[in-house]
Amino acid sequence: MNGDAGRKRQNTIKQLRDLLGERLQTSPSDLDLHGRNETHFPPMPPDAVAYPKSTDEVSQIMRICSAQGCPVIAWGTGTSLEGHALALHGGVTLDMSRMNRVIEINAEDMDVRVQPGLTREELDTELRASGLFFPIDPGANASLGGMAATRASGTTAVRYGTMRDNVLGLTVVLADGQIIRTGTRARKSSAGYDLTALFVGSEGTLGVITELTLRLHGRPEAVSAAICAFDDIDAAVNSVIATIQSGIPMARIEFVDEATAKAFNIYAKADMPIKPHLLLEFHGSASAVAEQAEQVGEICTDLGGHDFQWSARPEDRRRLWDMRHKAYYAALALQPGATAVVTDICVPISKLAQAVSETRADIAASGIPGPILGHVGDGNFHAVLLISPGDRKAEEAALQLAHRMAKRALALGGTVTGEHGIGMGKRAYMAEEHGAGWDVMGSIKTALDPQNILNPGKMLR
Amino acid sequence: MNGDAGRKRQNTIKQLRDLLGERLQTSPSDLDLHGRNETHFPPMPPDAVAYPKSTDEVSQIMRICSAQGCPVIAWGTGTSLEGHALALHGGVTLDMSRMNRVIEINAEDMDVRVQPGLTREELDTELRASGLFFPIDPGANASLGGMAATRASGTTAVRYGTMRDNVLGLTVVLADGQIIRTGTRARKSSAGYDLTALFVGSEGTLGVITELTLRLHGRPEAVSAAICAFDDIDAAVNSVIATIQSGIPMARIEFVDEATAKAFNIYAKADMPIKPHLLLEFHGSASAVAEQAEQVGEICTDLGGHDFQWSARPEDRRRLWDMRHKAYYAALALQPGATAVVTDICVPISKLAQAVSETRADIAASGIPGPILGHVGDGNFHAVLLISPGDRKAEEAALQLAHRMAKRALALGGTVTGEHGIGMGKRAYMAEEHGAGWDVMGSIKTALDPQNILNPGKMLR
Numbered sequence: 001m002n003g004d005a006g007r008k009r010q011n012t013i014k015q016l017r018d019l020l021g022e023r024l025q026t027s028p029s030d031l032d033l034h035g036r037n038e039t040h041f042p043p044m045p046p047d048a049v050a051y052p053k054s055t056d057e058v059s060q061i062m063r064i065c066s067a068q069g070c071p072v073i074a075w076g077t078g079t080s081l082e083g084h085a086l087a088l089h090g091g092v093t094l095d096m097s098r099m100n101r102v103i104e105i106n107a108e109d110m111d112v113r114v115q116p117g118l119t120r121e122e123l124d125t126e127l128r129a130s131g132l133f134f135p136i137d138p139g140a141n142a143s144l145g146g147m148a149a150t151r152a153s154g155t156t157a158v159r160y161g162t163m164r165d166n167v168l169g170l171t172v173v174l175a176d177g178q179i180i181r182t183g184t185r186a187r188k189s190s191a192g193y194d195l196t197a198l199f200v201g202s203e204g205t206l207g208v209i210t211e212l213t214l215r216l217h218g219r220p221e222a223v224s225a226a227i228c229a230f231d232d233i234d235a236a237v238n239s240v241i242a243t244i245q246s247g248i249p250m251a252r253i254e255f256v257d258e259a260t261a262k263a264f265n266i267y268a269k270a271d272m273p274i275k276p277h278l279l280l281e282f283h284g285s286a287s288a289v290a291e292q293a294e295q296v297g298e299i300c301t302d303l304g305g306h307d308f309q310w311s312a313r314p315e316d317r318r319r320l321w322d323m324r325h326k327a328y329y330a331a332l333a334l335q336p337g338a339t340a341v342v343t344d345i346c347v348p349i350s351k352l353a354q355a356v357s358e359t360r361a362d363i364a365a366s367g368i369p370g371p372i373l374g375h376v377g378d379g380n381f382h383a384v385l386l387i388s389p390g391d392r393k394a395e396e397a398a399l400q401l402a403h404r405m406a407k408r409a410l411a412l413g414g415t416v417t418g419e420h421g422i423g424m425g426k427r428a429y430m431a432e433e434h435g436a437g438w439d440v441m442g443s444i445k446t447a448l449d450p451q452n453i454l455n456p457g458k459m460l461r
Numbered sequence: 462m463n464g465d466a467g468r469k470r471q472n473t474i475k476q477l478r479d480l481l482g483e484r485l486q487t488s489p490s491d492l493d494l495h496g497r498n499e500t501h502f503p504p505m506p507p508d509a510v511a512y513p514k515s516t517d518e519v520s521q522i523m524r525i526c527s528a529q530g531c532p533v534i535a536w537g538t539g540t541s542l543e544g545h546a547l548a549l550h551g552g553v554t555l556d557m558s559r560m561n562r563v564i565e566i567n568a569e570d571m572d573v574r575v576q577p578g579l580t581r582e583e584l585d586t587e588l589r590a591s592g593l594f595f596p597i598d599p600g601a602n603a604s605l606g607g608m609a610a611t612r613a614s615g616t617t618a619v620r621y622g623t624m625r626d627n628v629l630g631l632t633v634v635l636a637d638g639q640i641i642r643t644g645t646r647a648r649k650s651s652a653g654y655d656l657t658a659l660f661v662g663s664e665g666t667l668g669v670i671t672e673l674t675l676r677l678h679g680r681p682e683a684v685s686a687a688i689c690a691f692d693d694i695d696a697a698v699n700s701v702i703a704t705i706q707s708g709i710p711m712a713r714i715e716f717v718d719e720a721t722a723k724a725f726n727i728y729a730k731a732d733m734p735i736k737p738h739l740l741l742e743f744h745g746s747a748s749a750v751a752e753q754a755e756q757v758g759e760i761c762t763d764l765g766g767h768d769f770q771w772s773a774r775p776e777d778r779r780r781l782w783d784m785r786h787k788a789y790y791a792a793l794a795l796q797p798g799a800t801a802v803v804t805d806i807c808v809p810i811s812k813l814a815q816a817v818s819e820t821r822a823d824i825a826a827s828g829i830p831g832p833i834l835g836h837v838g839d840g841n842f843h844a845v846l847l848i849s850p851g852d853r854k855a856e857e858a859a860l861q862l863a864h865r866m867a868k869r870a871l872a873l874g875g876t877v878t879g880e881h882g883i884g885m886g887k888r889a890y891m892a893e894e895h896g897a898g899w900d901v902m903g904s905i906k907t908a909l910d911p912q913n914i915l916n917p918g919k920m921l922r
Contacts, residue, residue, distance in 0.1 A: 108702060108811035131706075152653040162649050164658070165626060180898040186807040187839045188623050189876035190612040190662055191883055191894055192920055193902045197625070197658030201651055218708030241569060245592075247679030249710070249745075284710075285756075288749045295746075346647040350569035378648045415650035422652055433652055437641040440909065441654045447908035448901065459653055 002290030009090070012068040013048045019060055022144060023051040023098075034093045039081050040139075040339050040387065040395060041424060046073060046087035051098050053178060055171055055210040058094065061178035062208065065092060073455050076146025076203040077119060081342045082423030084150060084203055088457035094208060096145055102126045103211070109185060110216045111168055116145020116209045123214075132216040135160035138419065139328050145209045149293065150421035151201030157325065158244070159251045159283065160217060162419065167200050171211035175449040185213065198444070203421055204455035206448050220283035222439075223251070224293055225317040226310035228300045229275045233257065233360070235304035236276045237353040240376045242299045244349065248292050249425070251378055252281035254324060257360065259371035260331065267330035268323040278305070278376075279324060281317070331371045331384035338386040341398040345409035346380035346418030357410055359383060359405055368398050380418030422459040470551070473529040474509045475552065480521055484512040495554045499601075500542050501800050501848065501856060502885060507534060507548035512559050516632055516640055519555065523669065524551060526914060535665040536609025536917050538580060540599075542803045543662055543884030545611065549918035556671060557606055563587045564672070570627055570646060571677045577606020578668045584675075593677040596621035599788050606670045611882035612662030616785060619705070619838030620712045620744065621678060623880065628661050628911070632672035637911040639793070646674065658843040659905070664882055665916035667909050681744035684712070685754055686778040687771035688760045690736045694764035696736045698814040701837045703760045705810065709753050711838055713742035717783060718821065720832035721792065728791035730782040739766070739837075740785060740821035742778070792832045792845035796900035802859040805815065807841035809878030816873055820844060820866055827866040829859050830906075840881030883920040891920070 017024045025031075025047045035045025052058045065072050073092025077189050078085055087093060100117035107130050114123060121141045123134055136147060137154035146152075148170070153162035160166065169183025180224060182195040199206060230236040233255075240253055256264070264270040280296060282289045289312070297308040311317065323330070332338055347355045363370040363383060374381025383405065385398035406416040406429050416429040430438045438461065445452070445460050472792050478485040479554060486492075487509045491683055496506025512615060513519045526533050532552025539546055548554060561578035568591050582602045584595055597608060598615035601616040607613075609631070614623035621627065630644025643656040660667060694716075701714055717725070725731040741757060743750045750773070758769045772778065784791070808816045817833060824831040834840025844866065846859035867877040867890050877890040890900045899922065906913070906921050 056863070101682060106809070106811065108705065108706070109809040111809075151655070153649060157649060164649070164655065165622070174901070178897050180896060180901060182898055184807075184876045184894065184897075185874040186841070186870075186876045186879065187808060187810070187811040188614060188618060188625070188841065188879055189803075190878045190880050191876050191887065191889060192662070192899070193667075193905060194612070194625065194655075194658045194662050194893075195898055195901060197655045198905075201653070201655055206654075216634075218706055219706055245569070245679055247681055284749070285752060287752060288745070291746060291748060344651075346645075346649060348570040348572075348646040349566070350567065352578065380647075380649065408628070409647075413646040415645045415647045415652050416648065417651045418649055419651050426652065430653060433645065434656075436639050437643055438653070439655055440635070440641060440656060443908040444654060444905055446660075447904040 007066055008072060009047055012065060012070040014352060015064045016050055019064070020050055025049045034075055034095065035087060036078065037083050037086055038079055040341055041083040041086060044086040044088055047092040048089045049093045049095050051095050053098050055173065058173045058208050058210050059177045059179050061094065062173050062175065063230050065272065066176050069451050069453060071453050071456050072208065074145065074149065076117065077140065078197065079140035079142050080146065080150065080194050081420045081424060082425035083124060084421060084458060086424065088424065096143060099210065105130055107132060109234045111213055112216055112220070113182045113211060113213050114144055115141050115211060119143050120147065123284030127216065131219050133219050134216055136163055136166055136213055138310050139325050144212055144214065148200050148204050148209055148212055151419070153192060153375070154418040155252045155254055155321070155375060157375060158253055159249060163200055164197060165198055166215045167212055168215050168232065169213040170196055170199050170209055172199055172207035172209055174207045175451065175454050183213065191210040203423065203459050205445055205459055206454060222284060222286040222289040222312065223314040223317060224282050224289045224310055226280040226293055226296065226308060227320065228278045228305040228308040229273050230277065231275065233276050233356050236278050237356065237376060239278060239300045239303045239305055241349055242303065243296050244294070244377055246299065248295055250280065251283040252279065253377040254279040255374050255381065257372040259369065260327060260373045263334050263371055265331040267333045268326065270323060279320060293320035327373055328384060331386065334369055334371070335386045337388060339389050340387065341385040341402050343383045343385070343402045343405045344417045344420040345405050345414055346378060347409055347412045347414030349379045350450065351412040351414065352376060352379050355408055356381060360406060362401060362404055366397050366401055368394060370401065378418065379414065427459060469529055470508055471533060473526060474532040475510065476525045477511055477522060478863065480525070480593040480725040481511055486510045495536055495556065496548060497539065498544050498547055499540055502547060502800050505549055505863045507554040508551045510554045510556050512556050514559050516634065519669050519671050520638045520640050522555065523634050523636065525636050527912065530912050530914060532914050532917050533669070535606065535610065535669050537578065537604030538601065540601035540603050540781045541611065541884060542771040542881045543886035545882060545884035545919060549885065552612040557604060560671065563789045566591055568593060571921045572646065572674055573677055574672060574674050575605055576672060578604050581608065588677065592680050594680050595675055595677055597624055597627055598786065600786050601861065605673055605675065609661050609670055609673055610638050610663065610665050612880070614880040616713045616715055616836060618836060619714055620710060624661055625658060627676045628657055628673055629676050631657055631660050631670055633660055633668035633670055635668045636912065636915050644674065664884065664920050666906060666920055667915060683745060683747040683750040683773065684778060685743050685750045685771055685773040686781050687741040687754055687757065687769060689766040689769040690734050691738065691766050693737065693739050694817050695814045697739050698817065698837060700739060700766055701762045702810055703764065704757050705838055707756070707760070709756055711738065711741065714838040716835050716837040718833040720830065721788060721834045724791040724795050724832055725784050728794045729787065729869050731737040731784060740781060757833065761776065780864070788834055789845060789856045792847065795830055795832070797849045797877050798849060800850050801848065802846040804844045804846065804866045805876055805881040807839060808865050808870055808873045808875030810840045812873040812875065813837060816869055817842060819869060823862060823865055827858050827862055829855060829862060831862065839879065840875065885919060888920060
């Protein structure tokens, strides 16, 4: 940064400090913490970290930063896997952790208004007494604002959809500090452009989300979980296809490969055969859940599965999904001290067996450890490519593997990211995935943020 | 239009005729047909009607019209209820009826690629052998392009969502003739702004949809329908709320009032008591469907319903839903020769009983016949306000009723349109429903269509 720009930035920080007092931090520990990420990107700290407490305060911050042309990056829990919240061009990181309240639960309408810093586990706790739940469950205990910004999903998308389907409305502060409210409390609307859907997945590049209205679901009367081993991936994937096509309303249908089974055995003290598995969950009435489990058990067994086991015991279920949610950390533990390149492709389900098989062969040939697991009901899977920090050769090999996976997804009619988002990590594929559509995104960005101060350097050209 | 503008328009038409030959029409009958609508708006014919056959042809048409600043209005079946496809500023209407093919059914991936002029009933016929179906069912036999453009829904949205949830991707021709493809064939993606969601519901103001990839669903193993009478609206609506909250996966849950029951008796030779009713449908396995019907029967009976009858016989079901789909025409038949102002508000379900009761009282006091019916699982209902053509006083009274309904929806946290769209009819409420969000829509419109040639005069400021 040259002298003039540096002075301007210091002036911005001074104005923000006047507004926020000690909730504007420039301490090395604050900057360091907000310059880190959970995967392989190098640290990129901001110039300052602001801790706003209200929508109005975010609006005032945006007015100041907009007048000074200062970048603003919204920060939830920092669990993005694509470097979304790194301060590529410095500026001010808005840490939303002090806006973490449940504002209002509307049990009758099955919706809830929350602030963006609330995490999904905190929301789950708050909803416990209501008989309702919010289904979206990325591996991390992410913030709901961050989940909306990256259009996150998780293990239940096959039944309940993604953040795209479960955000009813938003309060957003625009680049110039203007506050807008998208959506209504009605369940559906045909009134104009779907601004809610535009901001969901916009990765902080069009506005800062300061409030969310989320759709809730009734807790099912009964829940049961099941697990089934397979001798090969094709059999597992074919079982998934047959199950989905038969119209059985699966709540979860997750795939893990041999390497992931091994990681679970070590990290979570599980006792799984070192084979590909499907992990399943059923929601419904007690009799419906039993019937569904039986039907799926038959499908899996017919197609080569064995040891199909199901359980309605809550403690068995909890252990299973707790293990699944920690899969990323279990994979990391396979190689002590490792970091990872995490992939996230999603393909039409008819191409899933091919995509997984080719990826496994590619990983095996590379010598990089890379457990594969995924939300196969959606056609979405991840490889966790393990590398030792500082091992440039391994990192390069992992990035090349990830590159070939992305190209494979595009060749099969899929997407380079099912749920992690673009951030810094996937920008190189936007032109190929979207063609001229990427320019349309750029036109929208320019119309709403002409100075490019909202999370610059991410997603767009 | 002044002389210069008129000559320019004639020049545009000449260029289009050179491109399209006899598929560019200016005959009075063509212009007249494409200047009409199904509700109360006066005729507004275009200057010419084009019948494109391909995406490339639409692109060439847009290049010509863009160079000449000529308005372009996409036309599906003309069944919009808000004057969407009227040529308010003249120009060229693109009649998409010759782009009505199913391009590809992917049974394994449960999706289908179609051209926009295909109607929902034609698609239903094409899918019959596949074991799959497309659930969205507005009353009219609308085109799928038109349904996407207005974010349509119908009786099954409570289970399967609206067009928002069932369009996986689009091919769109932009104002300057550029062709983009949104979405992929993957079931979900976090790759950039959700352009699919932006174009769905954009009412032809951002681009012309020339191809759609739609999500299909497995035909349920068993289907049963039910009907239940109530003595008052509150009891019916409370039954709906209790049913939804209990997590019973309703496929359809529709409300009709006494006046609609009477219309059904006359128009469809039904034999319903002149009372409010719920019409219901259940999808699932044979045992699940029976269990659900029993549970809902108990809920309705507990809350004051009577004569709960259910049937798994296909012919009973078909008769019921055929009657429901023709409700608009049945209502019109209550007053021979009538036209109608059709309302479409959607409110949080906790406000539904209040919204319906107040609306009924308001209609009763007005003296205008106005049957009420709706997709109450979504909080969405319609009043069909009957007026004799030329009766200005009745028309004014009906429009005032509709105005008060719209205001009521907004006051209750709802939307002025659940599924019909804005078009010309609801523009006056956009500022109140969206506040500064309406300006954001305007910025996006200006960025993508700076000349305002795509369906000008609709939805936006």
